[in-house]
Amino acid sequence: MTHPLPPAYAPEPALTRIGKYEIIKEVARGSTGSVYLSHDPYYRRDVAIKVYHPSAPEDTVRQRVSRQMFLSEAHLVGLLQHPHILPIYDAGEENGRCYVVTEFIYGARTLATYCREDNLLAPDTVVEIAYQCARALAYAHARGVIHRDIKPSNLMLNVASELRVIDFGIALGPNGVGSGIEGIAGSPSYMSPEQVQSATLSNRSDLYSLGAVMYELLTGVRPFRGSTLAKLMHQIVYATPPPIHTLRDGVPEELEAVVMTALVKDPAQRFASGNEFAAALTKVHQRLRVDGDQLDRQEQSTVLRRLPFFHEFSQAEIGEILRASDWEAHEDGAELVREGDIEDRFYVAVEGQLAVFKDGVRIGHLGAGDCFGEAACVVGARRLATIRAEGRVTALRVSSTRLEQASPACQLHFNRVFLRSLVGRLQSRR
Numbered sequence: 001m002t003h004p005l006p007p008a009y010a011p012e013p014a015l016t017r018i019g020k021y022e023i024i025k026e027v028a029r030g031s032t033g034s035v036y037l038s039h040d041p042y043y044r045r046d047v048a049i050k051v052y053h054p055s056a057p058e059d060t061v062r063q064r065v066s067r068q069m070f071l072s073e074a075h076l077v078g079l080l081q082h083p084h085i086l087p088i089y090d091a092g093e094e095n096g097r098c099y100v101v102t103e104f105i106y107g108a109r110t111l112a113t114y115c116r117e118d119n120l121l122a123p124d125t126v127v128e129i130a131y132q133c134a135r136a137l138a139y140a141h142a143r144g145v146i147h148r149d150i151k152p153s154n155l156m157l158n159v160a161s162e163l164r165v166i167d168f169g170i171a172l173g174p175n176g177v178g179s180g181i182e183g184i185a186g187s188p189s190y191m192s193p194e195q196v197q198s199a200t201l202s203n204r205s206d207l208y209s210l211g212a213v214m215y216e217l218l219t220g221v222r223p224f225r226g227s228t229l230a231k232l233m234h235q236i237v238y239a240t241p242p243p244i245h246t247l248r249d250g251v252p253e254e255l256e257a258v259v260m261t262a263l264v265k266d267p268a269q270r271f272a273s274g275n276e277f278a279a280a281l282t283k284v285h286q287r288l289r290v291d292g293d294q295l296d297r298q299e300q301s302t303v304l305r306r307l308p309f310f311h312e313f314s315q316a317e318i319g320e321i322l323r324a325s326d327w328e329a330h331e332d333g334a335e336l337v338r339e340g341d342i343e344d345r346f347y348v349a350v351e352g353q354l355a356v357f358k359d360g361v362r363i364g365h366l367g368a369g370d371c372f373g374e375a376a377c378v379v380g381a382r383r384l385a386t387i388r389a390e391g392r393v394t395a396l397r398v399s400s401t402r403l404e405q406a407s408p409a410c411q412l413h414f415n416r417v418f419l420r421s422l423v424g425r426l427q428s429r430r
Contacts, residue, residue, distance in 0.1 A: 018099055019092050021049055032069060032169070037104055040089075047089060048104040051097055069169035070098040076168050079143060084136035086156070086164040102166075107159040111152035111213065113401050117220030119344075121402065122323055123251050124288040126217045129155070131281045132163040133210055138274025140165075141203035144174040148201065150209035151190040152216065161405040172201065188232055189222045193265050196233045204267040207277055211262025211270075218255075219247040223263060237265070255284045297322050304396070307369040309348055309421060313413065320410045324402035330389045336397075337373055337387040344400040346373040346418060352393030357386040365390075371421050 074091035090101035192208035223241035226232030356364040
């Protein structure tokens with residue numbers, strides 16, 4: 001997500017090169033710096049370069065913080081070599097610009113994408129992602145690094161849905177690295193009680209933050225909220241978050257217990273390490289794999305295979321699509337799609353009849369096996385018609401963002417069949 005530059009910053013001329021790196025284009029901009037897609041001619045690979053914004057000369061506080069963030073990341077060059085941590089390749093300073101070079105991930109999205117109540121991941125997927133993060137944190141902690149800013153926007157997935165922990169700008173590292181950033185450092189909604197109180201931090205503070213991220217991924221809301229920073233901090237230190245099962249059905253008790261253990265106020269009562277956290281998640285994952293949810297998916301898969309839309313899909317591909325979908329039942333008159341709305345979801349009618357309306361006039365109908373919601377193919381596009389249930393309807397709602405977690409082959413197959421079905425329907429209306 002990009003943000004406008006703070007008023008203290010004057011516009012800079014477009015960069016074409018920094019150090020040995022060729023700048024291709026700017027891909028993101030935040031309050032502390034810009035990120036560029038760049039090319040490393042020596043290793044012949046594309047990289048991401050974060051260039052810290054220079055501060056106005058009189059803004060000594062911002063200069064100091066920016067410098068400390070740069071130094072924190074610069075000290076980690078080559079230190080953290082883990083499959084679930086974004087590698088830092090290089091760091092430097094040129095003409096007053098400080099920059100950090102990392103791996104560039106094509107097709108990346110952060111977990112913030114899945115923190116909306118209408119786009120939540122399946123519980124077992126949350127477990128898999130959290131497991132990867134817990135192992136990555138265990139690795140970093142063993143090397144004396146505390147991240148201090150674990151939050152959805154700092155947890156990135158690549159096209160294969162593999163996690164990368166990113167942005168170590170305020171991390172505490174070996175030999176006091178990062179300790180020069182004074183005051184409350186981090187994102188308040190995900191901070192541990194000891195962090196908001198500026199107390200001494202241990203690895204368990206990061207594990208608390210991971211628990212807060214899991215809570216939001218499972219429910220769509222943060223564990224603590226406040227209209228002011230002071231109220232939020234008071235909640236974090238003294239309040240108990242609402243139980244997860246009151247906010248979302250279908251979350252196993254064992255999974256809720258793991259999250260709530262991570263969110264305990266007393267650090268000594270949390271998981272002792274990322275590996276212990278990961279072990280607890282492994283037990284939950286094993287339970288989920290043999291639970292009734294798997295049986296439901298087997299039954300759903302059998303139903304889908306009978307529909308013409310899915311005749312060409314393998315059993316494994318149908319399983320991938322189910323993981324990216326919600327199986328929904330709608331009563332008579334329910335509007336599955338509303339004209340003018342913007343959504344990122346496709347639909348396949350599983351059972352029942354639906355009517356299509358344009359400007360309030362009925363223009364067609366859909367039945368079992370038909371797909372709709374083609375506006376989701378274009379980012380920001382509005383729905384062109386209203387689709388309304390006629391009697392009881394069962395539909396598969398496929399999230400385009402969750403479908404991105406499927407294998408590339410499955411994604412291409414789904415998109416090809418979906419578009420072919422739409423073209424066939426349009427031709428039949430001629």
